Amino acid sequence: MGRPTYDMELIANKKLADNTLGLTFRVTEPPTFEAGQFISILFEHNGEELKRSYSIASSPEQLKSEGVLEIAIGLVKEGKASECFSNAKVGNTFQMSGPFGMLTLPEQHPKRLIFVGTGTGVAPYRAMLPQLEQLGRQGQAIHILMGARQRGDLFYTDDFQKLAESSDSIFFNACLSREQNVNTTANEYSGYVQYRLEEISLTPGEDLIYLCGNPFMIDDCVKQLIERGFGPREIKREKYTFSR
Template sequence: MALQPWRKGIVTRIENETINTKRFWIQVPELSTFDFQPGQFVTLDLPIHEKPNKRWRSYSIASWPDGTNVFELLIVLLEGGAGTHYLFHEVHEGSELTLRGPQGIFVLPEVIEQDIYMICTGTGIAPFRSMIHDLKNHNTPHRDIYLVFGTRTQQDLLYLEEMRRMEQEVAHFNYIPTLSREKWEGSCGYVHAIYENLVEEKKNGSPDLPPALFYLCGWKEMIDEAKERLLKIGYDRKAIHQELYG
């Protein structure tokens, strides 16, 4: 895949999603359409350091291809993070950003022949939101899809009502938000127990593993543990795809 050139982006809209997470809509004026595959990311070149590689910050695209030149990013404010501090406190509607993309191979197969497990924490939900909407818009045939989204408390839930609506609108799509620090009517604990139990239910007493692909997006600790658990269950490394944050 050829590396995309740096382009100018204009922030057209900013909304708070939670107390520490914002949604940024960015328009690329020189393009009539910003084409990308759901799951890909863009890199921003932020004026926060003299060295280029210390200015670059990459974020998964949270929106889906819609024929326009606007896309959405979902960004959490990181304590001590120079990039997110700049985006949260210096950028406003009308601000210009330098960006490059789309990039990345964290995408679904063209033909989906296995169950899909989308396992994420925090803003790692962004690429999966893009994928689910795109599947719906193209009426793409697929098997069971499980979005297991882990976060701490209800106030940290991202796109909650939207994902619940998508669960009703997209066949075989199962949305499982899971809280690790708060009791509520939904799932509690950590994401690992959720997908392990789902796989066990799918086996239904059979010794054979159900065919599946696992997409992991979030912090390194979650991804490392998920890979270790999935390999221990017996899944091949080729069935595990990851997009690492931080």
């Protein structure tokens, strides 16, 4: 027997940033999920049935109360899903399966929670916003590092800035690898997320690190973390590998 599938209808398709779409779906009889998980969406491309995975970018509470789920898609040149979703119109229907994945919040909280995401890799952290706000109120130290090439590639930053403003123990940084002039007062940094990760004095045994997005960034960060003495249980990761 195959995995259960759920019907979903596109209710909004908007541009979040250069090359990034934000899609909102209404899901019929939705499953429950934990913030940080992903779904697989089935779609048709030139008569071929295909599926691609996407992190859920909205909270479980929103799905439960409104039946609504959001995803962010980074458009890829000549990508099949990229083409399908770029042309998708409100009212189009799809099917999804899931939820899948273990990039969820821990039961025991470490001294610091560090969330690293490149591009749409911040989507799972956006789904965690209500829980992170609550943790911040309890004084939990949280760092969110978003990596992008330039300012025009950023999105969801208002949500993360607002979260950071809700608690003295929450910090948000946008790390821009190809931007000449960064605005440090708006928490922008120059360079890759890996560099910023080095600057925040990581401590094995105290920090739990989440990595999500570009597989090369993840491999690079894992190498850096292992060299610093982190064990595999202190690193949670979700690689956005391409379909073959």
